[in-house]
Each structure stands twice: as structure tokens, then as C-alpha cells.
Amino acid sequence: MKNATAVALCSSALMLGLAIGVAAKGNMPGIDAIRGKPAGEAAAAALEIAEKLAGNGTWERIGVARVYYLSGDKARGQQLIDAVMGGKTDHNDWQRIGEVYAAAGENDKAEAYFQRALAADPKDDTGQAQIGAWYIRIGQRDKGEALFAKAFARNPDEVWHYIRAAEAFSNVPPR
Numbered sequence: 001m002k003n004a005t006a007v008a009l010c011s012s013a014l015m016l017g018l019a020i021g022v023a024a025k026g027n028m029p030g031i032d033a034i035r036g037k038p039a040g041e042a043a044a045a046a047l048e049i050a051e052k053l054a055g056n057g058t059w060e061r062i063g064v065a066r067v068y069y070l071s072g073d074k075a076r077g078q079q080l081i082d083a084v085m086g087g088k089t090d091h092n093d094w095q096r097i098g099e100v101y102a103a104a105g106e107n108d109k110a111e112a113y114f115q116r117a118l119a120a121d122p123k124d125d126t127g128q129a130q131i132g133a134w135y136i137r138i139g140q141r142d143k144g145e146a147l148f149a150k151a152f153a154r155n156p157d158e159v160w161h162y163i164r165a166a167e168a169f170s171n172v173p174p175r
Contacts, residue, residue, distance in 0.1 A: 091120035125154040129161040133168035
């Protein structure tokens with residue numbers, strides 16, 4: 001009987017938590033935040049809401065920072081990147097931040113973050129392929145091929161490694 005009561009209490013608490021979470025998210029304006037507004041106003045409104053929804057999520061905050069940074073508000077984008085870097089981060093976060101700088105054409109900053117990501121997880125063949133493709137795109141084919149060699153050695157049947165290589169050599173932007 002104690003187990004049934006405990007299960008019922010846990011289930012009730014879970015349902016209450018889910019209901020509160022859904023209600024909180026339900027307070028966002030949705031399409032009304034952007035509908036009919038000029039592009040700049042719509043973007044600003046969407047970013048404001050996205051930033052609130054991102055909370056403390058590192059990937060989410062990097063995503064918001066990316067839009068600020070690449071749309072011209074580098075200061076706000078950098079603030080968010082700095083906030084992420086001030087907390088708990090991992091190789092995936094460093095790679096994503098490197099991708100922001102790479103998209104902005106700031107190759108020195110990008111490379112610093114990419115190298116940090118590679119050093120933190122030398123077995124990440126997906127990261128090696130993605131960063132290898134970036135090196136090829138910026139004209140550093142030897143570095144790119146060295147990373148692809150590691151990725152292929154670790155996982156020679158991964159279709160995405162070959163897609164990343166084809167993108168890089170065809171000058172197709174990354175996804």
C-alpha cells in the first residue's frame with residue numbers, strides 16, 4: 001500500500017509540474033509577436049522571446065547569441081556567449097560558439113573554439129568531420145583532411161562524414 005501511495009504522489013507531482021510548465025510556455029504570444037510587423041521588429045520580438053525561453057540552456061543561448069551576432073548586434077551576441085562560457089560548458093558548446101565565429105568570418109576566434117572542442121573530446125568523429133570541412137572551406141585543406149582522416153578511421157561508414165566532405169569541396173554551406 002505504501003508503494004501505491006508513493007507512486008500516486010509522485011505521479012501527481014509530475015503532472016502538476018508538467019501542467020505548470022505547459023501553462024508557463026502557454027503565456028508566450030506565439031505568432032502575434034511577429035505577425036504583420038516589419039522584419040526588424042519581428043526579429044527583435046522573436047529574439048526577446050527566444051532569449052526568455054532559452055533560460056539557462058547553453059545550446060539555446062548559443063542559438064540566440066548566433067542570431068544577434070550574425071544580424072549585426074555583436075555586442076549582445078558576445079554577452080550571451082560570455083554568459084554561456086561563465087557556466088558549465090563542454091566540447092559541443094565550444095564547437096557551436098566556434099561555428100558562430102566561423103559564420104561571421106572571424107576565423108581566428110572560430111579556430112580557437114574549434115581547437116578547444118577537439119582537444120576536449122578527441123574521439124568525436126562528428127566534430128572532426130564538421131571542423132575538417134570548415135578548414136577546407138577556409139583554404140586549409142591539409143588540416144581539414146587530417147581531421148577527416150581521424151573521423152573516417154573512427155567511423156568509416158558514417159554517411160554524414162562523406163556529406164560534410166562533399167559540402168566542403170563543393171563549397172556548399174554547412175547545414
